[in-house]
Amino acid sequence: MGRVSMAAVAARAGVSGQTVSRVVNESPRVDPATRERVERAMAELGYRPHRAARALRTGRSQTIGLVVTTLATVGNSRMLQATAEAAAERGYALTLVTAAAGEVGDAFERLADQGVDGAIVLNEASALLPAQRPSGLHLVAVDAPEESALVVVHSDHAGGAAAATAHLLGLGHTTVHHLAGPADSFAASERERGWRETLRAAGVGLPEVVRGDWSPESGHAAADALAAASAVFCANDQMALGLLRALADSGRRVPDDVAVVGFDDVPDAANYRPPLSTIRQDFPALAHRAVALLVGDIEGEAVARASVVPTTLVERSSAR
Incomplete structure (x- = not known):
């Protein structure tokens, strides 16, 4: 099937080719009703503006x-x-x-x-x-x-981290450990800030941060450093996945022995064992x-x- 022309759109909408051109180029010189009729004709015919031609007219490549x-x-x-x-x-x-x-x-x-x-x-x-x-x-x-x-x-990284930390404290844990992301990451730093500020506001001591690199492998490797934790906020779901496997390998039950919250809400988070509580990024x-x-x-x-x-x-x- 060939490319739909402006002339075909004009015929379908009952307008001139110039009017179609104005709609394509987002000119304000088209009344709303006419614009809607032209756009409907474009949709019905499957019209797509010719990108190269439009770039010549507007000076933009789109x-x-x-x-x-x-x-x-x-x-x-x-x-x-x-x-x-x-x-x-x-x-x-x-x-x-x-x-x-x-x-x-x-x-x-x-x-x-x-x-x-x-x-x-x-x-x-x-x-x-x-x-x-x-x-x-x-x-x-x-x-x-x-x-x-x-x-x-x-994303509201700090706010999400605060919500995760407050949730774990609300479950009765005396403190919340943090499996953080890389130190040079803005997102990781903001999530760490939200965790710190929430613990301080609650008058709770801050455990030493354990740092990973976003990967499941780093989450698994962090388990030994989190041996004393009863609650862990992980800076992303992939590290939480590795931590869950390490906890299961060591015989520690989630959430009975250790509660875990992640960040991102990746598509598989609901299918982790157990399903992962997490902060959803949109x-x-x-x-x-x-x-x-x-x-x-x-x-x-x-x-x-x-x-x-x-x-x-x-x-x-x-x-x-």
Whole structure:
């Protein structure tokens, strides 16, 4: 089947080709009723604007980049999918660039060569930006400090950690141990901050932090350091999974001997043994907000410099 033309859309909507062009290019010179009729005709016919032609008219490629240092973590993989979907809904294509710690500058050069209009910098990559921020490229950082010079969006990591810690204290535990993420991670630092502040507010002593690297293996390896714990807040679900296996291997029952709460609510969390209580990150909302901020900035709108997406405690059998 060939590409649907503007003329076909115009005939279906009963308008001129110029009116269709104005709708495609988001001109304000179209009344709402006519715009709705044209958009309905586009949907019925499966019309898609010709990206190259539109780029010539608007000076924009309708393409944005996504910069990551790794896709090995569940959070980054889910953000990739959610960002691709959010970009498509706004008529933008997505280009993925992965970069090691010393190659972020090269990643931006590759994006510039592809003519992207802007980029979303995800998690670990955002920490590398201040000294390497490219000029002339619209940027939104996911999980970066709000005081940075960038437009920032992040989940309420500290609030989620506070909810997890308060939940465990509410179950009667005298304190809550923390299996933290990497020290150089903004998300891990914020989750650790929420844990610390909640224990301090409750007048509870702070156990020494045990640190992992987000992987299940690091969660499993942390079990010995958490031998005295009756309650553990894990900075992500993957480390919680490794910890659950180690506890089972040692004969410690969850939640009878040790209560465990994770963070992220990965798709498999409900199928852990036992099902994992966790803090849910809304990855689709996070991606949609990041894309909305970036596209708004690209298209000349005034956008918020910082945006926080709420998190939610999901109670399951690992902490009761």
